[in-house]
Amino acid sequence: MDRVLVTGASGFVAKHVIGELLRAGYAVRGTVRGQGKVPGIWAAVAALAPGEEANLELVAADLLDDHGWADAMQGISAVMHVAAAIVAVEPKDPAEVVRPAVEGTERVLAFAAAAGIKRVVMTSSIAxxxxxxxxERGVRRYTEADxxxxDGMRQSWAYCIGKTRAERAAWTxxxxxxxxxxxxxxxxxxxPATDADTSISLGLVTGLLDGTTPAMARIGFAISDVRDVAAMHLAALEKPESVGQRYLCTGPFMRFEQVADVLRRAYPDYPVTSKIVPDWIIRLLAAFGGSVRQVINDVGNEKHFDGSKGEALLGRPYRSVEDAILSAAESGIRFGLVKALHA
Structure with a gap:
C-alpha cells in the first residue's frame, strides 16, 4: 500500500483529499501543527472513508519549523502539499500569510527531495x-497559461502574494x-463540510444565508466544489500526464447576488442578504484594509477561469455550482454556523 503525505491535514480541502486517498486504497500520513483540530480530522474520515481509520496516521509538523519533517517523509511515495494560511481579514503584516506559504512550500519540497520523494501534487489557487x-474592467477569460x-496588482493582497511566490518557488x-x-x-x-471547522469560503455562503453579511460587493468569483478539488488531486497523482502541469479546478463565474438568489430560492424563510454596496464605497473602504482589501482587485471586472483542462483530467463533469452552494449552506446549518431563525 503506497503511503501519501498530506500537509495541513486539518484543513477543509485536506480532509476531503484524505478521504479520497483512503477510499482509493492509499495509506495516508497527515501533518498537523497541534492537537486542537485532530478530532475534526477523525470525524472527516468517519464521514468520508468509514472503516479506513487504521490507514491514517497523524504527525506533528509546522510549516515554519524543520522539526518533524524528516520523520514525516519516511516511507512516503508522494506528497500532497495542501497546507495554507488563510485569514478572513487582510493582516497588517503580510508575512503572517506569506511566510507559511513560501517558506512552508520550500521546506516541504526540500525535505521531500532529501527523502528521495519525486512526486508532489500542490494545492495552488486562481490567485x-x-x-x-x-x-481592471470588463470580461476576461483566463487559462493555466496565465x-x-x-507588480501589476491594483492593491497588495497577502494571500495572493503568498500563493504566487510559493508556486513560483515550487516550480523552480x-x-x-x-x-x-x-x-x-x-x-x-x-x-459539504464534515465538521464545524470548515473554511473562510463557506463563510461567503453562511453570511449571506443568515444575513450577518450586511451587504454584498458587486463582484463575483469562480466557484469550486471541494469534492471536485479533492478528486482532482487524486487524478493528478494517478495520471502521469499531469506531471509538470497546472490545472484550474473552476466552475462558472457567479456574482454574490447570484449566490444569494440560489440561497433565497432554497431557503425562503431565511433573511438572505439583498443589499449591494456601490463600487466607489468598496474602493474607499479598501484604503483602510480589512476584509474589503481582499476583493478590491476584482471590483469592476469579471474573471472567467477556463476549467476544461482540469475537467478532462478529472474525467467527468464538475458538480454544479448550485450543488456546491447548497451543500455548503446545509453544512452551515447542520454545524451551527448559520444564525438560527427566530421562532
Missing part, C-alpha cells in the same frame, strides 16, 4: 493565475531537483 495582468504578476525547486510537480488551482471552495 496565482488571474491577477496583475492589466484587467500567471499572476504581483522542482526543475532544479527533478521533482514531478503538479499544481491544482481552485477558486472559491464551497461544498
Amino acid at each position: 496565482t493565475v488571474g491577477y496583475g495582468l492589466g484587467h 500567471f499572476t504578476n504581483l 525547486f522542482a526543475e532544479q531537483h527533478g521533482l514531478e510537480l503538479t499544481t491544482i488551482h481552485p477558486g472559491a471552495i464551497l461544498g
